[in-house]
Amino acid sequence: MATLYDVCKKTGLSTATVSRVINGSNAVTEKTRKIVQDAMKELDYRPNQAARMLAGKKTDTIGVIFPEIDNGFYVQVLRGIDNAAKEAGLHLLTAFYHDKTGLKHTLQSLASRGRTDSIVMINNDLSDRQLKNLVNDAVPIVMIGHSAETSASFDVVGIDNTNGAAAAVAHLLEKGIDDVMLLTGPADNFDSMQRLNGVKMAFEDAGKDFSKARIIESFFTYDGGIQHMTEYLDAGNPAPEALFAFNDRMALGAVEALKNKGLSVPEDVIVAGFDDTEIALYAGLTSVHVPMMDIGYEAANLAIRRVDQKKFNPSTITVTTSLTVRKSSKG
Template sequence: MPVSIQDVADRANVSISTVSRVLNRRNIVNDVTRKRVESAIEELGYRPNVFARGLMLRRSHILGLVLPDLHGEFYSEIIRGANARARELGYKLMISSVAADDDGSELMATVADQALVDGVAVMVSEVNARTRATLSTVKVPLVVLDGEVQGVRHDSVVIDQRLGAVALIEHLIRDCGARRLVFVGGLPTNFDTIERLAALQQVAADADVKIDPGNVYHLDYQYDTAFELGQKRVKEWSRRRFSVFAANDEMAAGIIDAAIDAGISVPDELPVVGFDDTRIAAMTRPRLTTVSVPMSSMGAAAVDLLCQRLEDPSRPATKLTLQSELVVRESCGVNSQT
């Protein structure tokens, strides 16, 4: 027979209500009793029914995580960090994605209005009126990742991308001698693209390096589309002594592979840098100079904020800022341009 909460109470010599308080992490149980109950749970292998607990507490003990995409290491690292922290705190994680052309209203209605989750963390790649309207309908604690939504009550976890991007571009210009720059980003309305392009324009202007609008390309953060662009452009970029700043590592890898296929040496004839420091950055040849982004920490921090909001619904809105950091490898060389 399955182990029951009564079995745990009998083993620990406490009441069922005391076991329940320990399971629900209430601080009104003294440490000695708590340890005795936890030992009984471990010895008996008790696994509480989260749905039964949810009926009593009006909680499901499930948190939602909604991302623009579930493919690629950037998102998988966010999921890994969120899932690990959720498990530590006694929660399950429900994961879904919302396509770029979907405002997510149906998904939000399903997971929030029907009380499937106690709180939800959402990464929005861009904010428009539809997105804002959708998020304003969420009736459970909400954490927005990598951005903020005006007029909607939420906590947020953001990354100081500007800091890392500025360091990357300064390295490209100052240490690698770049004087002509190409930017390959996502859609022009994408949060990350806006931040990374703004950093490029700021540093380039300070260094008197011109960026021609015709050398700003808006793709979809995918390897394949960057590779296709590279097939069309790398010979011209190399001939004109350009350096390429790709707004993520996957697109940078696509450009590098297109250059290699065209017989162009990276970095000697075409310096390339990326962003995010995913595993692909260490797998390209040459290895990719990029910016490290704490993706796993972002996922964990989102879960922390949701749980804190559940414990104290009236607390002030919190914004956590995580730092990015330049990682220098071989793909842009040093003084490779004159």
């Protein structure tokens, strides 16, 4: 298969000149244009993304960086991103990472090699300074989930975590329950911190003592829910009357641990989660509904707009949440 450099060798012209012809630049003579086009035809050369990059032309591609894909939340967000990209006639380049080092390498690869016009990032684990050093303004970045720091520097699509968590806990407290366990995400996770603030707000509004809530830190995973609930019960602690897990996967893991100990949901423990992923519907789990496809759609549109409007102030969009009550909380 012929390459850009084969065309350069055939014509005796520089890559810059050949790239200008490929990208329709007016900065070449008609004679030069014909020489290049004839060589391309003879060599059966078809311009690819790399050739377009050399002339700084748009790739018509949005990069998406996910921490994982085995999560209904991310799948739905990706569907929203894909819908927006299709409407705009753009492509997606999706990459995954498993740790902070992997995230750095992935981000640098997509940003520094001109493979995308903009990037949508989910659950970013890097600081504002680290992001800027890695990307160096090469491409615009849109964040899904944010902290006060990142929202001041990048476009952000966030979730109304606070009011969503408050609604879930208010629902549990309305049943006359005082004994509530919280299964949170990592202490330094922004979503988890916001949801914890919402829980405190619900306790205050109900005139309840938040200090009596039992708080267990976990990993936002199904296995984490099983592990930490099992460890808690194995230590001889009584099961709570109510459990609010900060996402559905932890909630369902905790439910499995309760069942393994001979406890029933909702007869012995009422349970609520967060995200309202598809599995929550089938499991009958009360959960805070997050419009995941809307998040992806809004993020992609910000990424598309930012390609041509790089100098505008960062935008922040917060999507609203609502509580979906099901049988796990005696709904």
